[in-house]
Amino acid sequence: MLKNMGYILNLILVGGTAFSWTTVYFDFIRFHKIYGTMLRISGCTTPNPIMTPCFYGAIVFAICLYLSISKKYMYLLYLLIAGTLFAWGNFFFEFYKFYFSIGPKVSCSGIITDNVFNTPCFHGALIYLLALTALLIYRRG
Numbered sequence: 001m002l003k004n005m006g007y008i009l010n011l012i013l014v015g016g017t018a019f020s021w022t023t024v025y026f027d028f029i030r031f032h033k034i035y036g037t038m039l040r041i042s043g044c045t046t047p048n049p050i051m052t053p054c055f056y057g058a059i060v061f062a063i064c065l066y067l068s069i070s071k072k073y074m075y076l077l078y079l080l081i082a083g084t085l086f087a088w089g090n091f092f093f094e095f096y097k098f099y100f101s102i103g104p105k106v107s108c109s110g111i112i113t114d115n116v117f118n119t120p121c122f123h124g125a126l127i128y129l130l131a132l133t134a135l136l137i138y139r140r141g
Contacts, residue, residue: 005134005137005138005141006068006071006138008134009068009131009134009135009138010065010068010069012127012130012131012134013061013064013065013068013131014065015127016061016064016065016124016127016128016131017058017061017062017064017065019120019123019124019127020054020057020058020061020120020124021058021061021062023054023058023109023120023124024049024052024054024055024058027049027052027054027055027109027110028049030046030110030111031044031046031047031048031049031110034046038050045110046110047108047109047110049109052108052109052110053086053087053090053108053121054108054109054120054121054124056086057083057086057087057090057124057128060079060082060083060086061083061124061127063079064076064079064080064083064131067079068135073135073138073139076135077132077135077136077139080128080131080132080135081132083128084125084128084129084132087121087124087125087128087129088125088128088129090108090121090125091116091119091121091122091125094107094108094116094119094121094122095116098113098116099116107119107120107121108120108121
């Protein structure tokens with residue numbers, strides 16, 4: 001069972017990387033449709049994807065996947081701890097804004113939402129936590 005946990009960890013990180021880069025891809029498409037460029041940073045009603053936590057979370061997922069495949073578990077542990085804290089911090093900030101701001105409820109990707117638990121930030125945070133848990137179980141065995 002514990003031997004398979006390394007494969008499960010890789011699978012979780014493949015899923016997290018695919019999920020996060022898919023989210024970022026659609027954020028880029030939406031932003032480009034609205035503004036016709038990727039170079040606009042300020043004065044946007046929809047944030048430029050380069051300025052969102054999703055973009056940086058996607059980069060970290062890709063690095064974590066590389067570290068997992070190359071079996072550099074100590075670096076992976078530190079990066080997953082940092083990624084998990086970053087993701088949950090962003091989610092709790094989004095949660096705060098969702099319930100305590102006036103006006104439309106907007107996710108970190110700039111999409112109007114009616115449920116904060118249906119946002120990419122929440123799903124990404126869950127995947128980070130799942131990957132960290134899988135790594136800890138794998139390293140313990």
